[in-house]
Amino acid sequence: MILYLLRRLAVTALILLVICAATFAIFYLMPADPAQGACGKACSPERLAGIRATLGLDRSPFAQFGDYLGGILSGRTYGTGAQAVPCPFPCLGFSFQTNRPVWEMLTARLPVSVSIAAGAAVLWLAVGVAAGVVSALRRGSLWDRAAMTAALGGVSLPVYFTALVLQYLLVVRLNVLPYPTAVPLTEDPAGWAQSMVMPWITLAMLYAGVYARVTRSEMLESLGQNYVRTARAKGLAEVTVVRRHALRPALMPIVTIFGMDLGALLGGALITESVFGLPGVGKLAADAIAGADQPVILGVTLVAACFVVLANLVVDLVYAVLDPRVRAVA
Amino acid sequence: MTVLRKLLAQRSAALALTAVALLVLTALAAPLITWLAGSSPTAFHGEAVDPALGGLPRGTAGGISAAHWLGVEPVNGRDVLARVVYGARVSLLIAVLATALSVTLGTALGLLAGFLGGWTDTVIGRLMDLLLSFPSLIFMIALISAAPGADRRLLLVVVLGFFGWPYVGRIVRGQAMVLARGEFVAAARVLGASRRTLLLREVLPNLTGPVLVVATMSIPACIATEAGLSFLGVGVQPPTPSWGQMIATAVPWYAADPAYFLIPGALLFVTVLAFNVLGDAVRDTLDPRSRPR
Numbered sequence: 001m002i003l004y005l006l007r008r009l010a011v012t013a014l015i016l017l018v019i020c021a022a023t024f025a026i027f028y029l030m031p032a033d034p035a036q037g038a039c040g041k042a043c044s045p046e047r048l049a050g051i052r053a054t055l056g057l058d059r060s061p062f063a064q065f066g067d068y069l070g071g072i073l074s075g076r077t078y079g080t081g082a083q084a085v086p087c088p089f090p091c092l093g094f095s096f097q098t099n100r101p102v103w104e105m106l107t108a109r110l111p112v113s114v115s116i117a118a119g120a121a122v123l124w125l126a127v128g129v130a131a132g133v134v135s136a137l138r139r140g141s142l143w144d145r146a147a148m149t150a151a152l153g154g155v156s157l158p159v160y161f162t163a164l165v166l167q168y169l170l171v172v173r174l175n176v177l178p179y180p181t182a183v184p185l186t187e188d189p190a191g192w193a194q195s196m197v198m199p200w201i202t203l204a205m206l207y208a209g210v211y212a213r214v215t216r217s218e219m220l221e222s223l224g225q226n227y228v229r230t231a232r233a234k235g236l237a238e239v240t241v242v243r244r245h246a247l248r249p250a251l252m253p254i255v256t257i258f259g260m261d262l263g264a265l266l267g268g269a270l271i272t273e274s275v276f277g278l279p280g281v282g283k284l285a286a287d288a289i290a291g292a293d294q295p296v297i298l299g300v301t302l303v304a305a306c307f308v309v310l311a312n313l314v315v316d317l318v319y320a321v322l323d324p325r326v327r328a329v330a
Numbered sequence: 331m332t333v334l335r336k337l338l339a340q341r342s343a344a345l346a347l348t349a350v351a352l353l354v355l356t357a358l359a360a361p362l363i364t365w366l367a368g369s370s371p372t373a374f375h376g377e378a379v380d381p382a383l384g385g386l387p388r389g390t391a392g393g394i395s396a397a398h399w400l401g402v403e404p405v406n407g408r409d410v411l412a413r414v415v416y417g418a419r420v421s422l423l424i425a426v427l428a429t430a431l432s433v434t435l436g437t438a439l440g441l442l443a444g445f446l447g448g449w450t451d452t453v454i455g456r457l458m459d460l461l462l463s464f465p466s467l468i469f470m471i472a473l474i475s476a477a478p479g480a481d482r483r484l485l486l487v488v489v490l491g492f493f494g495w496p497y498v499g500r501i502v503r504g505q506a507m508v509l510a511r512g513e514f515v516a517a518a519r520v521l522g523a524s525r526r527t528l529l530l531r532e533v534l535p536n537l538t539g540p541v542l543v544v545a546t547m548s549i550p551a552c553i554a555t556e557a558g559l560s561f562l563g564v565g566v567q568p569p570t571p572s573w574g575q576m577i578a579t580a581v582p583w584y585a586a587d588p589a590y591f592l593i594p595g596a597l598l599f600v601t602v603l604a605f606n607v608l609g610d611a612v613r614d615t616l617d618p619r620s621r622p623r
Contacts, residue, residue, distance in 0.1 A: 015460055023469075026476050152610070156603035158554055160561050160577055161595035164584050172585045270467055271558055275581065286562060289471055297472055304465035312463055 004320060012313050019305040024065050027294050051096070054078050068093070092302060093295030095288075102299035106281060112182050113280035116272065117265035119196050120203035121258070128208035129254065132215025133247065136223060147212060154209030163202045163275040170198065180276040199272050207261060211254065218250035225249075256315055263311025264304070333542075336615045343611030349604035357419040364412045413571040414594055420572045421601075424486050425552035431491025433545050436498025437537065443499070444506025445529055455503070458496035466493045467558070474564045482567050486559065490552050498544050505540050509533045539616040546612045550605035557598055573598045 051057075057064070070076060071091035078087060078094055087094045092102040131151070135144040170177045180198055183191040222228065223246050231245045232238075270282035277283070281300060288296035337343045356363065443454035470489045477485060509515065510533060518532050557574030559565035566572035573594040580591035 015463060018460060019464060023472065026469075026472050152606055153603060156550065156599055156606050158557060158574075158577075158595070158598055158602070160558070160574075160581075161591070161599060164577070164581065164591050164595065168584055168588050264465060271561065274562065285468055285471075289475055290563060292475070297468075297475075301465060301468045301472055304468050305463070308463050308465055 005317070008313055008316055012309055015309050016302075016306060019309075020069070020302055021065065023298055023301045023305075024068060025061075027298055092299035095293055095296050097291060097293045097296075102295050105284060105296060106299060106303055109279055109281045109284045111184065112278055113266060113269065113273070113282060115192065115196055116199045116203070116269055116278065116280060117262060119200040120207070120265070120269075121262050123200050123204040124207035124211055125258065127204065128211025129215050129251075131208070132212040133219055133242070135212065135216045136219030137242065139220065144216075148216070151209035151212040154205045155213070157205055159202055159206055159269075159271050160275050162205055163198065163272060166198050166202060167276070180278055182279050195278075199269070199276055199278065202272055203265070203269060210257070214253060214257065215250060218253055219246055222246045222249045252319070255318055259311040259315035259318075260308065263308040266304075266307040266311075333612070333615055337608075337611055340611055342607055346604040346607035346611065349600065350608060353418060353601055353604070354422065356415055357422050360415045360419050363415050364409075410576075410590070410593055413576060414573070414597060417571040417573045417576060417594065418597070418601075420483065420566055420570060421553050421556055421574075421598075424483055424490070424556050424566075425549050427487045428490035428494060428552045428556075429545055429548040431487060432494030432548060433498050433541060435491065435495035436500075436544075437502050437534075437541055439495065440499035440502030441506050441529060441534065441537070444503040445510045445533055447507070447510075451503075454499070458499050458503075461493065461496045462500075464493070467555075469493070470555075470559060471562065471564050474559070482565065483570075486556055486565060490555060494548055494552065498541070498548070501540055501544055502537055505537055506533055509536050543609065543613045543616060546605065546609035550602040550609070553598070553605070554602050 059067070067076065071087060071093070073090070075089035075091045076087055087101045087103075090103055092106070094101050095105060098105065128151075131147045135147045138144050171179055177194060177197060180195040183195050228241060228245050231241045236245075269280065270286055272278075273280040273282035274286045281303070285297065285300040285304075287293075288300065337347060439454050439458075443451040470493060473489055474482070474485055515528060515532050518528055523532070556565055557572065557577070560572040560574030561578040563578065566575055568575065576594040577591050577598070580587070580594070583590050
């Protein structure tokens, strides 16, 4: 188990390094000069050269990449002397447009993204899995057909469309919710929930459909297995058969997609946050893209990739704990 | 053609197929439709909007009238019908080409990985794992914004295809692995067939079913992603219309002129839904393991 863990950690680190290099390469290929962006409109050639030197843009791409990696691991300082700009560990770059380290900007936005992702995840997991189980048990019934039609509809809904419809209906027409604003959970739990309800529903409609479909087909598969027939034949209560023998194996693929989906969402629900104007990591990315603030885009990409890769790692570990065969194969 | 007949026998699939056919027809006949409606996707109609209300369309439901069947855009008064119809062209073309690219790449690489095994499989398999763990939306945005001068439509096709192939490759690889151990392959090998013949003549034809299923599933995913990217401002650039871009420009107007986001949004929803229903039906028809409901 320890060996397996170590090997998986090494692979994870390697993947992150490759992602980091790929992202960096894309930005290196960018025709837009980051120094030009940081310099602003009234920009003299001397000042531009100064900024290039401060950012280390006059060095070779490999040296720059080395600087970047070094910054992540131990922090770095841009420039020297009186103009030195410190960027403490873990330095994901420095946004000269906002004059703040990227890490600081990211961590300030993270609570909003986590609130959106966590709430939506609870909602879609509960609704999706429950609907899928009931559908599988009452296969072909009216409920099954209605639930699966709704699931297909949910899967096909573009999030920005759902978001706009919800906002139009609930805020403008029915006036039952306020415009979403970022309210910290610790200050005003009710206000927090109120502002998060629409993003939660928006995302949950999409994902619950996926989960209901997967749960249903996995449940149907496991319900057809011989061990379920055995469990029934030896006289176990139907509830026990469904919960212990049919649902448990059906949940394994759910764990996989749940890890990936949650990981992706923690890195910012780009579109949802943009539509509702909630200042999460996704909105930060969208704004940085609009303003061509490259250090921020690079940082967000890296952190988002980190979440996905780490979620995959956690999923693999959960698998290894649940199923010893995985350890043996790996 | 038996697949088509089986599909048409199912009511939902037949409906979805009709919707898709109508959509393709609309996209193809875009110039004809706009000519009939007497509109153009790029012409401004200042008289159709009310400057006193900040450029809100005159009349009800976003300015629906005899001259503008689906209303006009706020501020510049471009005809919504014309833009929606031309937008269908752009969205479909990008999705189909991107799917073609990802299916070609995914089938070729998945086939090689699954059939040859060994280090080929290791390299291609790891590459797929890597691409699947990328935050692809942010990455696509980064890539597209890294090339401001390029033709966005071409770039979208390349980027969508590139990030889409591992999904195809994963499925093809698994199937090819099973097929490679099949008796018919062993028989052909004994008869002296070359590796090339084995790959192209024996294994590839057996992959048609799964590939057709992933291709049908990939088109709605590409349409939705393209619309999402256009929505975020890194997709199709104005004045070329796209549904996602139309919804994005409708965001500031959603309260005053809801028809403006409802029309392209509903069309996008129906299109993606139709493709998804069709994909499900194709899978149920071709895969004997998944029984039709």
